[in-house]
Amino acid sequence: MGKKRIVTKTEKELLEERDKIEQALKKEIKVEPSKKIKEGKVYISSSYNNTICTLTDLRGNTLAWISAGNIGFKGTKKATPFAASKVAEGLVQKAKKLGVEKVEVLVKGIGSGRESAIRSLASRGLDIISLKDITPIPHNGCRPPKVRRV
Numbered sequence: 001m002g003k004k005r006i007v008t009k010t011e012k013e014l015l016e017e018r019d020k021i022e023q024a025l026k027k028e029i030k031v032e033p034s035k036k037i038k039e040g041k042v043y044i045s046s047s048y049n050n051t052i053c054t055l056t057d058l059r060g061n062t063l064a065w066i067s068a069g070n071i072g073f074k075g076t077k078k079a080t081p082f083a084a085s086k087v088a089e090g091l092v093q094k095a096k097k098l099g100v101e102k103v104e105v106l107v108k109g110i111g112s113g114r115e116s117a118i119r120s121l122a123s124r125g126l127d128i129i130s131l132k133d134i135t136p137i138p139h140n141g142c143r144p145p146k147v148r149r150v
Contacts, residue, residue, distance in 0.1 A: 036099030037063070039129070042091065042121065044084075046111030051084040053091040053117065055100065064094040068113075084113025088120035095126060102127045108134045 009017075040063065043054040052067040068078035068087050077083060095103070103126050107114055122128055 038099065039102045039104075040095065040100045041104045041106060042095075042126075044088075044105065044107045044109075044114065044117050046084065046107070046109040046114045046117065048079055048111055050078045051087050051111060051113040051117060053087050055091055055095055055098075055103075063098055063100070064091065066090045066094065079111055079113065081113050081116035084111075084117040085120040087113070088117040089124055092121060092124040092126055100126070102129050104128075104130045104132070106132050106134050108136075110135065 037057055039058055041056045041058065041060070043056065045052045045054075050068050052065065054065040055063045057063060066087055068083040071083070071086055071090060073080075073083045073086075103121070105118060105121065105128055107118065118128075118131065
């Protein structure tokens, strides 16, 4: 094998590359501090093991998220309704800082924290515009295993 060459870029190329990156960052950050977001969507993903809440704007860009493990619950305590309500409270605090007042709630999963998270969102002062269940449901599903012959 021959020697490997290291390609060095000129200053002009480096400046152009830096400008491209800065422009991409400006496009990503569309939330200006002076311009508060009034409406958003809250996705509650509740599984047997954890509850995760995500706050997005109406386009679907994530503004904040929080989970039961993130708060400090460990093991089986993450899947409890109490942990889910604490997760929702934490998300409401983040939403208030961002200026979000009205939310659409989309619930996914079959965990025990679904109901308590929704109740906690409502009781903490967020206006819930709509409530939708987006749990994936199999239409016929996969093929069952063969019958066991002993």
